[in-house]
Amino acid sequence: MKLSGSDIIVECLLEQGADTVFGYPGGAVLNIYDSLYKYSDKIHHIITSHEQGACHAADGYARSTGRTGVVIATSGPGATNLITGIATAYMDSVPLVAITGNVSRNLLGLDSFQEVDITGITMPITKHNFIVQNVEDLADTIRLAFRIASSGRKGPVLIDIPKDITAAFAEYEKQPAQAPFELPELDNADLDRAAELIKNSVRPYIYTGGGVIASDASEELKRLAELCDAPVSSSLMGQGAYDETDRRYIGMLGMHGTVKAAYALNHCDLFIGIGTRFSDRVTGDTSVFGKNAKIIHIDIDPAEFNKNIDVYTTVSGDVKAVLSALCEKIEQKHNPEWCSEVLDGDFGEPVQQGTEELPVTPQAVISKLDELTNGEAVISTEVGQNQMWAAQYYNYRKPRHFISSGGLGTMGFGLGASLGAKVGNPDKTVVNIAGDGSFAMNLNELITASAHGINIIQLVINNHVLGMVRQWQRLFYEKHFSQTTLDARHIDYVKLGEAFGIKTLVIEKNEDIQPVLSEALEISKSAPVMVEVRIDRDINVLPMIPAGKPVVDPITAISLDD
Amino acid sequence: MKEYVLSVKVANNNGVLLRVASLFSRRFFNIKSLNVAETETPEISRMTIVVAGDRKILEQIKNQLLKLYEVQEVNILDNAVCREHILIRAGRSEDDRHKIIEIANLYRAKPVDIHPDSIMVELTGEPAKIDSFIDLLKPFGIVKMVRSGISALERD
Numbered sequence: 116m117k118l119s120g121s122d123i124i125v126e127c128l129l130e131q132g133a134d135t136v137f138g139y140p141g142g143a144v145l146n147i148y149d150s151l152y153k154y155s156d157k158i159h160h161i162i163t164s165h166e167q168g169a170c171h172a173a174d175g176y177a178r179s180t181g182r183t184g185v186v187i188a189t190s191g192p193g194a195t196n197l198i199t200g201i202a203t204a205y206m207d208s209v210p211l212v213a214i215t216g217n218v219s220r221n222l223l224g225l226d227s228f229q230e231v232d233i234t235g236i237t238m239p240i241t242k243h244n245f246i247v248q249n250v251e252d253l254a255d256t257i258r259l260a261f262r263i264a265s266s267g268r269k270g271p272v273l274i275d276i277p278k279d280i281t282a283a284f285a286e287y288e289k290q291p292a293q294a295p296f297e298l299p300e301l302d303n304a305d306l307d308r309a310a311e312l313i314k315n316s317v318r319p320y321i322y323t324g325g326g327v328i329a330s331d332a333s334e335e336l337k338r339l340a341e342l343c344d345a346p347v348s349s350s351l352m353g354q355g356a357y358d359e360t361d362r363r364y365i366g367m368l369g370m371h372g373t374v375k376a377a378y379a380l381n382h383c384d385l386f387i388g389i390g391t392r393f394s395d396r397v398t399g400d401t402s403v404f405g406k407n408a409k410i411i412h413i414d415i416d417p418a419e420f421n422k423n424i425d426v427y428t429t430v431s432g433d434v435k436a437v438l439s440a441l442c443e444k445i446e447q448k449h450n451p452e453w454c455s456e457v458l459d460g461d462f463g464e465p466v467q468q469g470t471e472e473l474p475v476t477p478q479a480v481i482s483k484l485d486e487l488t489n490g491e492a493v494i495s496t497e498v499g500q501n502q503m504w505a506a507q508y509y510n511y512r513k514p515r516h517f518i519s520s521g522g523l524g525t526m527g528f529g530l531g532a533s534l535g536a537k538v539g540n541p542d543k544t545v546v547n548i549a550g551d552g553s554f555a556m557n558l559n560e561l562i563t564a565s566a567h568g569i570n571i572i573q574l575v576i577n578n579h580v581l582g583m584v585r586q587w588q589r590l591f592y593e594k595h596f597s598q599t600t601l602d603a604r605h606i607d608y609v610k611l612g613e614a615f616g617i618k619t620l621v622i623e624k625n626e627d628i629q630p631v632l633s634e635a636l637e638i639s640k641s642a643p644v645m646v647e648v649r650i651d652r653d654i655n656v657l658p659m660i661p662a663g664k665p666v667v668d669p670i671t672a673i674s675l676d677d
Numbered sequence: 678m679k680e681y682v683l684s685v686k687v688a689n690n691n692g693v694l695l696r697v698a699s700l701f702s703r704r705f706f707n708i709k710s711l712n713v714a715e716t717e718t719p720e721i722s723r724m725t726i727v728v729a730g731d732r733k734i735l736e737q738i739k740n741q742l743l744k745l746y747e748v749q750e751v752n753i754l755d756n757a758v759c760r761e762h763i764l765i766r767a768g769r770s771e772d773d774r775h776k777i778i779e780i781a782n783l784y785r786a787k788p789v790d791i792h793p794d795s796i797m798v799e800l801t802g803e804p805a806k807i808d809s810f811i812d813l814l815k816p817f818g819i820v821k822m823v824r825s826g827i828s829a830l831e832r833d
Contacts, residue, residue, distance in 0.1 A: 417743075
């Protein structure tokens, strides 16, 4: 059957099961939007306030559902507005297909109106990208883009489509979605070596990253932890892969990890890193990271082996397959002394304190949110203190419930991401935990929430400062709070919400926490809602390991007076 | 830092050279030379890349290259025939020209363009041979030269 290029695009999206897309129309994608109009009963398009928000929404949709997210933007500025979103997805290995329009082929390369070389620009931040040169290649290019995005270590793929190609006609035949590319078979010798190390260890320690979630390997991870009789810790990205309420879970490792997790790192004899890339935010000083332990590194991407830290042995493959094979090779271990030393030990984890004037702490609010939602809400975050607090004080029970920009650290990510997460999980409570700084970056997406009835809860933890940068300025820049005090911004959040049609509540006393959160949860059943949480500006994120320092004895208190 | 020779098979598509070059640049890998052309199969090109580094960096380069969708195969060459081609013009007098021809004969280099005072010759050989040829021509004054970079194929 002969179809227009734009109809072929929509048909191919449907082939891939992509029935929800995020985007923003414009000149070069007029034909595509005409097809979306025609297919509006089959494909749900959500227009955001800005292409960046659309890209983060597609990302949040992908992270929370495991499906490939789709974002559509027009040429030129539409395409460049996607860049932060694409780079965010790339750093966190999120499967995403970005479709951009471009000017017609006869105008390419001539500095035409709204022309930009988006394939050139996105080369370093995509797994692969395409510019479609013939309408006959269009369908297969889209199919291949989805396949690349969801194969191996997942990631974003961009397809740039000149406008005349969306208008041209080609033969189209429906095809089933293809399975991801196959990975090489597991190396049995590598598995045996890992199993032998596990067998001989008496103080094993399991550390998990986002790869466990990407590979849907939570069950296998749980089994391995039981068999090894080991404590389990996680990176920021790995949160929820292992039930954080389980006795074996000892919190995050790294810059803002728990004291317990740091202790275990330095006292274990075997460190099993699973689906992780050993980010500098976790390892600190790499020359002493896990220096008393042999390190096994399990990952789908061999390029991560010995990249950031030197390891003892590696197992390459899909985490689920590797863990499943590894569990077959090891027998039940018993390390009661080690487990009791770590799991039952009191390591003096810090507790947050408010002030007399502003007594509320993020810890109290987020812990209460955890309690009221049974730890089952999907939590997205912005970047900075809000992100660390959301990571530390909410206990993620399941994978795909913590949605955060770990690698790129994108302020302004969370609100867009929460919209995508809610669209992908309409029956779940979705909360974006933001600071006032990050929130201001992309608060325009509140419009999207109210316009489309995407019933998220927007929590703004308002301390009137860029708290994380302020924290570093206090510690390392002699309290020169350069450009991080936002007192000149007199924002009335209640009115702001009202302007966008979003009811806004305020928490300013400890007695407010429970009733306000309960009310917000109730409202979110039928409408989006915002909560401003007023806190003191000098509540810091603790524990803390300064960048590049060994992950030993984290800072647990920061004096405000010296 | 040691030098290593990589032979990389890539899809012969628009932009593939840019993808590879961009990878080296953003990961701060050091390219000493890069040579690319079609193979016996027109859809496939072969790049011969000389890199400086240690074994660890080499392993990184290989693994990172293999992540590019259009890269099909990466071989680190240990036992290969390595050749380089040079075009070089040298000399400031007729006397120089005669002496350069003598040296060229010893190296089996071929004169390709002759002027009254200078001469352009071409030579193909192992990089070390090219280096020593250049050294011998230096006293005559090198007017201009171009080296092709190494191309290499594994011995069977």
